Amino acid sequence: MEFTFHDSDKLKDFFENNKLVFEGILLSEAVYVKDKIDEILHIGNIDLVNNAKKLVVYIIDKEDEELKHFAKMEGIAWAQHSIEISFKLEWVQAIRRTIWIFIEEYNDLTNSMDIDEFFHLEKEINNRVDEFLNTFFINYSTYKDSLIRAQKELVENLSVPIIPIDSAICILPLIGDLDLNRVEIINKKVLEEISNLGIQHLIMDLSGVATMKGETIAELKKVIDGISMMGCDTVITGLRKEIVREMTKTGILFNRQTKTLGTLQHALDEYFFH
Secondary structure (H helix, E strand, O other), X not given: OOOOOOOOOOHHHHHHXXXXXHHHHHHHHOOOOHHHHHHHHHHHOOOHHHHHHHHXXXXXXXXXXXXXXXXXXXXXHHHHOOOOHHHHHHHHHHHHHHHHHHHHHHHHHHOOOOHHHHHHHHHHHHHHHHHHHHHHHHHHHHHHHHHHHHHHHHHHHHHOOOEEOOOOEEEEEEEOOOOHHHHHHHHHHHHHXXXXXXXXXXXXXXXXXXXXXXXXXXXXXXXXXXXXXXOOEEEEEOOOHHHHHHHHHHOOOOOOOOEEEOOHHHHHHHHHHO
């Protein structure tokens, strides 16, 4: 590719006057990413080529704050759309190589840099490229971590669906496997809701739980004891015969304050409708 050059051109002008050449060299350097450009644009509305040109301007113009802000926005955008991060790494390294191809060409045309100037420029440019990458990855990871936390909280809330019936009565229908981790989540959420809502009666329906191991039953008993300590009565409904057998075999029994009824409907009849 043929470069456009004028005697009065500074390095910034040289880049500006050769945008199409820059794009061509960049695409030849980014072997694996160039075929993904349209896909990334479609997925996240991220224009890799124009963003690369923008990044070069920030680097050459020494606009460090703008560069970091741009890196932050890029990191969040890539995280939001779950675009493979290896593409970004290769793309930025291809931008770095293309910048140095341009600088080499510029120096050949002008013969303007001595050895000290070259090493000073090398340090400045590479530091800014590294700063962009570091800021990008930090914000990518931060966003991903916050997304994981939000998803975890959503899963926890769905796994402990406390349903208010009135100001004093709530139902906790439990479905699926109950293991130690889930019982710990139940303990945390239930105690929080009792404190926040002033629940006096909690109907815990276990008809959707087929089996429980002895250690899980023991931990659930501790949760019920904690509920009682907060002044809330627990009513257990829907205990299956498999769980009852496990309880009698291990000798783990609920405290005397814990009432058990056959079905959720029985509990509603007793505590709500009457």
